[in-house]
Amino acid sequence: MVSSPAKTFAEIASNQPPTGPSAGLGTAIVLGGSVAGMLAARVLADHADTVVIIERDDTAAGAGGRRGVPQSSQVHALLSGGSRQLERWFPGFIARSVAGGASLVPPERQAQYVDGVRKVIGADIRLLSATRPFLEGRIRADLLELPNVKVITGQATGLETGETAVTAVRYESAGTPGREPADLVVDAMGRASRLSAWLESAGWDRPPVVRVPTGINYATAYFRRPPGEHPYGTALAIPSNTLRKDVGGAVFAAVEDDRWIAMMGGYGDFRPGSTAEDMIHRFRTELPSPFGHVAADEMVGDVTTYHQADSRRRDFWACDRLPARLLAVGDAVASFNPLYGQGMSSAALHASALSMFLRSSPDLDAPARDFLALQRVIVDAAWQISASGDRAGQEAADRPPAHDRLARRIVDLIIQASITDSAVNAAFQEVTQMLRHPSTLAAPGVVWRAWRARKNPLPAPSPPLG
């Protein structure tokens, strides 16, 4: 079923309505009702009489932060590849988000800096900018319009499997045990999912886990955004590989309720921006002046911090023994260095891969290997961009294998050229925004253009506000 990774990626990432027969399921159960779970539920609603989401948190309580998603107070960029899939699964999603206060930021109002140098405008991409609770609340509102989707507030506690397939889910709701028979179960319980342990204790294979240490420290704060149009709606400042390795980057973005969300990131023991004074000082003195202007506005609330130790993937595709009628999506499968902003968009693409699988008349009484192959293309693509970059930083001293060094050199060449050449920047952004597969960067035209542009004179860095 899987052809070249680039072609498969393009098919999954399409913006076209899905075609092909429905899988004709009775009940599909999704464990975890966050972004990945809700998008899987949206796809399953086309294939099942009833879709049941079992979510630990009481999500009816409103769209604010909640216990099950402790990262939700941190900045969450929605990549263009993710917003395209949200629009595909919930037509009108972008317009409804903008009507609710989100910003739709055109290319000329997106500022990107490398070592303080402003990059040229690249792809013709409009970024949908809002907070994580807003986006999650918007998805939930759209999803719960579907008559065959319902939510049980409860904690999933285990699976029942017959000889070859999952048959039911066990859960606890308000202290009472429950059991729900299922024709298909999707794990969307996030990074801390217990699925691997459940599988192992029932005699199935436990998926191997790959971890790449990141040790990233986040600090996020909100500032009041004065009325009117501002020169920039989003900004990102990152260091090139030549500067301090512990500097992660900084971001600000216009979000709902007339606020800016602003973030600084650092690695290891470096925790920039973790107090209000430190964040405001660094925004004014270390970053290009638009950051200083944001920090001159009034801070709303406190700085919140978050530490993530590693990027992590569970390779279900490498298991020999898996039950049929079971899948996993989102962070339960792979979670990345958050600075690359890939999590929600990966989750959306997993859902689209699920749709492709279910519409291919699969044999649901066999392990879902065709789904795993499709999903692996998405996971590998995101991993190649984020975790490989992190690993490259870590292994610089250990001399990685020759083919990795060559691939890294091409990526470095493209990153350098993307600062001054808009066509190279467009190709680079389409990949980092998860619209296209990373292998498209190795196209001779892109590499040639990057080679020619590598020595373009760099503009002067934008000075801080001071």
Ligand SMILES: Cc1cc2nc3c(=O)[nH]c(=O)nc-3n(C[C@H](O)[C@H](O)[C@H](O)COP(=O)(O)OP(=O)(O)OC[C@H]3O[C@@H](n4cnc5c(N)ncnc54)[C@H](O)[C@@H]3O)c2cc1C
């Ligand atoms: C600091 C930080 C910044 C990030 N920034 C970005 C960004 O800029 N852009 C981006 O796209 N992504 C970002 N991410 C990643 C993003 O948060 C996730 O990828 C995204 O939330 C999708 O995750 P998910 O739905 O798979 O899991 P989660 O969002 O983690 O949700 C898991 C859900 O499962 C529920 N659950 C868990 N166990 C059970 C159980 N036993 N029974 C029932 N329910 C259960 C939880 O309550 C929760 O609702 C960031 C992550 C971090 C840590």
